[in-house]
Amino acid sequence: MEALEETEEAEQTPEDTNSLNISDFLDDLEADITVGEASVPSDVPGFDWSSIDTSHLPSSYKTNSRQEKELLQLADHFLEQYTHLCPDRKPLFVHPVNECGVQKFVSTTLRPTLLPFPELYYWSGCASFVCDYLIMEPLKCPISLPSSLYSPTTILRYQRGNCFDFTVLLCSLLIGAGYDAYCVHGYATLEMCSLDQTQEVCPLLRKPPEVPEEEDPNKYRIKYPVEPQSKFELQQKAKKEEEIEPGQEEEREEEVEVEKPKRDPLHGLRVHAWVLVLSGKRKVPETFFINPFTGNHHSTTDECFLGIESIWNHRNYWVNMQDCRQGCKDLSFDLSDSICWEIMFSESNEPSQLPTESPKKDTDDMVSDSSNALEKGEIDMSFEMPLSWVARIKVSYREYENPFSQGKKVILYNKAKLEKWAAYANGDGLVERVTVYADSDCTEEVEVKEWFKHREDLLYMREVNKQTQLITDYFRPGHPLLLKAHSYTSLEPETGHTVEYYHTARVDGLWKRFENATEMTEYFVGREDFLHMRHIELGERDKKTQTAGIGTDANPRPIVQIKEYFHRNPEKPADEDIEERIFMVIDDIIQLTYHLEVHDTIASKVVFCRVIGREKREDEIFLSRENSVTYQPWSSEKHKNMLHLYNLLWELRAEQKLLKQQVRDSEAEV
DSSP states (O other), rough: HHHHHHHHHHHOOHHHHHHHHHHHHHHHHHHHHHHHTTTTOOOOOOOOGGGOOTTTTHHHHHHHHHHHHHHHHHHHHHHHHHHHTTTTTTOOOOBOOOSOOOOOOOHHHHHOOOOOOOGSSSSHHHHHHHHHSSSOOOOSTSOOOOOOOOOOOOHHHHHOOOHHHHHHHHHHHHHHOOOEEEEEEEEOOOOTTTTTOTTTOOOGOOOOOOOOOOOOOOTTTTOOOOOOOOOOHHHHHHHHHHHHHHHHHHHHHHHHHHHHOOTTTTTTOOEEEEEEEEESSGGSSSSSEEETTEEEEETTTTTTEEEEEEEEOOOEEEOOOSOOTTTTTTTTOTTTTTTTEEEOOOGGGGGGOOOOOOSSSSSSHHHHHHHHHHHHHOOOOOOOOOOOOOOOOOOOOOHOOOTTTTTTEEEEEETTEEEOOOSSSSTTTTEEEEEESSSOOOOOOEEEEEEEOOOTOOOEEEEEEETTTTEEEEOOOOOOTTTEEEEESSSTSSOOOOEOGGGGSSSSSSEEEEOSEEEEEEEEEEEETEEEEEEEEOOOOOOOHHTTOOOOSSSSSOOOEEEEEEOOOOOGGGSSSSSEEEEEETTTTEEEEEETTTTTTTTOOEEEOOOTTTOOOTOOOOOOOSEEEEEEEOOGGGGGGGGHHHHHHHHHHHHHHHHHHHHHHHHHHH
């Protein structure tokens, strides 16, 4: 016997030895992982699926109908043929046991349901609800299929499950909403299987793609000469960069090594389940995947998906017969193609490609019988899928509005942390918060973004710059003051506030206002008088009244100067259309600057000054050659008339009085 064993060992080829070594390594690794990952701490301490109460479940959960038993026999028969013809393939996920320990076919575990919530009529709403409502549990062994598949009703009740539980629930909602959706059993990367998003950018921080600017098709446009550069200076600059680069490259390599994830020894072997949505129904333009853990949309060419074993919906089951050595990039999802996809139950009485005879004969006879069956195509595997054994999926309004079982959900991204709450969990209406960090260890905060719902002041977003302490609030239309955005460092008055308004809803067309202790600037849009900017300079308050304890309303800041800027009014001549208007309130000077015509180079100006040595009387308009300066080289004779200047000064005095009141109103509004 020893000699026989030695000869058998000598006959083993190097390939057989390598395959044995690999299989032994995987067996040992699987045993280690089973022991290690089975003890992964759950979010609820001491939670045990084996201890759940199943006494209240319907009889369909505990027994199989005649049609279901026949279905299981056909599935077993299909598996026998499949394992015979494809002995190197991994086992299929066909009929695991449910929560009552009864074998159920995976297609009957799907329960197509349309829930009465508008958001769940779309795939994005269904995906976000499932990933928010359920708590992710890893598979006991990452390279093996789970032994059980619980009903979506039980998963919803306990709000937890593995990737297959997530997928079945999401697919049930999508099919109920009218999508051509399928559950997928395949393989994915470590990050996707373990819900590790620390290498990804937070979706709320992604910038929209830049639209490339269209080039001017006019080939006769003027090409301006490029600014000349010294070749010698460029050479010297390149030399300096070459001297600095070696040190920087070493630092960059160290940073890349730190940030680069470690190689996964189980790459390509980790079992995962996700959802496939085919194009066609619900006007879906392109086939795509949905990761049930995150609810994110993925292309079918995404490198995170490494292969597919099988897919199923509520009507049938398909086995992938295509090569997945390049992942899912080159896969065809035409399920009617019998070369790419082996269907379990032929539709429209189409013959199956697999033989139906049980492998009781010798191997040679079995192969010949299967080849004859394949050539003749005489086997009819058509079968009507029984109805789902799962009870109706129900989600109450309270459960839908509060999907987080622990009050909130925390997701870690690359240098960012996302926190989610239910709509009414916080008193201030906070529902989401993204914290951006400067380092990968998430120790130094750079920026915080918060989103709100159901607030009386219609605040929906707030941005906080942790380095400058600048806070920006964003409001929806309908605010009592028509606010759109408000930037500040402190809510105290006169500390620097920038306010944006919904200008189309305001009578004065104001869209932006900036105010601090010494100035105020207002910007306007779409005014009939063509005013587009107003700048006010403010002085310091009287210190005596401040020390006396008088409030800011009774002791306003003195107005030093008011500047107004106007756009060109094409209906007026340029020498009558004011471009800039300055009211020097303390110095009692008014200065006007008019617009220029196309051929003009010097603008017309009018200045009204205070007469030195004359006391100013209330409501008195005093005009003489001494206190008025005009320079209007292009104007007509009427502009040089003193009566015209007197009427103009009278109007300006009235305007100044109104402007001072408007400034006080603006201060009060801020």
